[in-house]
Amino acid sequence: MKKVFCLFILCISMLSFAQSKAPFTGKRDFNILEGYSGTGTPAYYVDVKKNGDVYFGFVQVNQASGEETKEEINAGKYNPKVMKVHFKTYNETFFVKFDKEKIYMTDEKGNISKSEDCCSVSETESGSCVCDSAFYQ
Structure with missing residues (x-):
């Protein structure tokens, strides 16, 4: 009975790990919201590491001064349901989920x-x- 229980736990663990595997590794740029300000639209990106860690970042160039503002944060391990992104530079928080082709803003x-x-x-x-x-x- 103990062996069956251990086998069951192992199968559940493998299944939950397989569901949370990131759809890609590497860096991808995206643009969900259209920019309206004169300071330049931030160029957002997501960078998924081989170990499943997900980093979000942005680079913004002020059109008038040429000053560059950038930030990168670690949002944790990949989660297919929803990921919270909080940039301290502009105190900006949003929620996203993504697959191999697209990224979606969510609640x-x-x-x-x-x-x-x-x-x-x-x-x-x-x-x-x-x-x-x-x-x-």
């Missing part, structure tokens, strides 16, 4: 957000768009 529970801030110029008439972005390499 705290992982529900994909819709907002007019996520619309491209050609979509502004629809009023509310899915907050997502393809990855760029």
Whole structure:
């Protein structure tokens, strides 16, 4: 009975590990929200390490002064449901989830957000768009 229980626990552990494996490793750029300020739109990226650690960062260049602002944070191990991103530079917090092709802005529970801030110029008439972005390499 002990062996069956141990085998059962091992199978559950392997299954939960397989579900939380990151969809890729390496750095990918993305742009979920359209920029409106004169200080330059931040260029966001996600960098997934081989050990499953996920780093988010941004680089922003002020168009007037040429000053560069950047920050990178460790958001923890990959979580397919939702990940919290908090940048201290601008006290900015948001939630995302991502797969191999796209990244999605979500609420705290992982529900994909819709907002007019996520619309491209050609979509502004629809009023509310899915907050997502393809990855760029």
